Amino acid sequence: MKIIHVEDHFDPTAGYQINELLYASKNFDDEVYLITSDDMSPFHKSVDLSLDKKFEKETGIKIVRLKSLFKLSARLILKNLTKTIQKINPDAVFMHGIADFKDLILLKQKQDFKIVRDCHMSWVAAKNKFRKPFYLFYKLTFANIINKTDKYNKIYALGNEELEYLHKIGIKDKKIDFLPHGFNDNIMYYDEKSRHKIRKKFNLKNNVVISYIGKLNESKRPDLIIDIINELDKKFINVYNISLLFIGPKDKNYMNLFNEKLNTLNFELKYRIEDSKPFQELRKYFSASDILIFPKQTTLSSIHAQVCGCPVIMENYKSNQERVINNDNLYPKDDFKKASEILKKIILNKEYIKDDNIENKFILSDREYKNQIKKLYKDLK
Incomplete structure (x- = not known):
């Protein structure tokens, strides 16, 4: 079978659903393509074609990057998308995502190939002030065609909040199925050897290591971990030798706020801030960590952390x-005392x-x- 994935933005070193699906697809005898844009702004970096080539070699897929004709929020119109699909x-x-410009294909005649979509939108991420009139518009137009x-053969909800979102924009249950966020068990697993190696390298051998692994930006607000730590007392910090580890791509503007917050720490404790790591390496850092805190929104990394044996704290x-x-x-939201x-x-x-x-991996096995x-x-x- 010849399959095309279409995703507006793609970072070959990241660990999003699209990356993991493409890695998992190499276990099947199919010809797989990814059509995406050359817009890397959500990842705070530029396209690196050598990393694309490396990803292609590791997964056996083919990446096609297109220019974008128009951008609204994070939604793109890709130049020559239809022609590129037809050529393949x-x-x-x-087509990953829903309620975006890719829905314009619904205004054309039915295609010769099957089309499926998915929905990643949870209420915590739905912040656009025009969302309510948009829901009504979509329900009266595109949802009507879909239903x-x-x-569209099927639209996959990645969870119950995503299901609620699909209902809100007018999609009926007969068109919906589930394909939840998950993990790839030959990439994410507890790595004891790497745990000891990294903790030795960072001089964290006997520490309780509290980590944040993800984007350091205004949406995710990892600086709020400082507010949580400041609620603890100095004796507790010292007795358990608590330290902090932050790993991920940094938004330059946000880092001013982050660094200011670090200066408000009530205690002297060890902390490290590391640049982002290739997704294939992240299990080593999850394994080296003891506890993960994701203070805002939701993240696929919470599953990865648990598979690697870490309890996670979230809203x-x-x-x-x-x-x-x-x-x-x-x-509860913003309750840092709790x-x-x-x-x-x-x-x-x-x-x-x-x-x-160690059983976390088996508890979450349906998400593999x-x-x-x-x-x-x-x-x-």
Whole structure:
């Protein structure tokens, strides 16, 4: 089968759903393409064709980057998208995301190939002030076409909040199925050897390491971890030798705020700020960490962290309730006092001990991407 994935933005070193699906697809005998843009602004970097080539070699897929004709928020119109698809002549096209410019294909005649979409939009990420009139517009136009025709074979919700979003924009249940966020078990797993190596390198051998691994930007606000830490007392910090580790791409404007917040730490404690690492290397840093805190929104990294044996602390949203194994580790929005109590509880009860969290991988096994690829390809045939 010849399959095309279409994604507005793509970073070959990242660990998003698209990356993991493409890695998982190499286990199947299909010809796979990715059509994407040359816009790397969401990742705070520029296109590096050598990294594209490396990704192609590792996965066996072909990456095609197109110029964008128009950009609204993070949504793009890709130049010559339809012509590029027709030239490849696929059996199926997986257009990632929903309620974007790719929906314009619905205004054309039914294509000779199957089309599926997915929805990544959770309420915590839906911030546009025009969203309510947009929902109504979409429901009366594109959703009508989707529900009454087979131009889209299926739309996958990545979770229950995404399902609610699809309902809000007018998509009926008969067109919806689930393909949840997940992990690739030959990329993400507890790596004991790397844990010891990295902790030795960073001189964190006997520390309780609290980490944030992800984008350092205004949306994710990792600086709020400082507010959580400041709720603890100095004796507790010293007794458990607590240290902080931040890893990820940095937004230059946001880093001013981040560095100012670091200066407000109530204690002297060890911290490190590392540049982003290739996705294939991240398991080593999750494995080296004891506890992960993601203070804002939701992230696929919460699944990766748990697979590598780390408890995670996050805000209490439906999407996080689905992904976090222990919902007792979720705190009310902006309640950093509660978050610090959760952190203290995890440390006192030694809930971060790797041997006790080894079953996380099996608890989350239905999210493993090779299983999801099997489901996807079955739907496409």
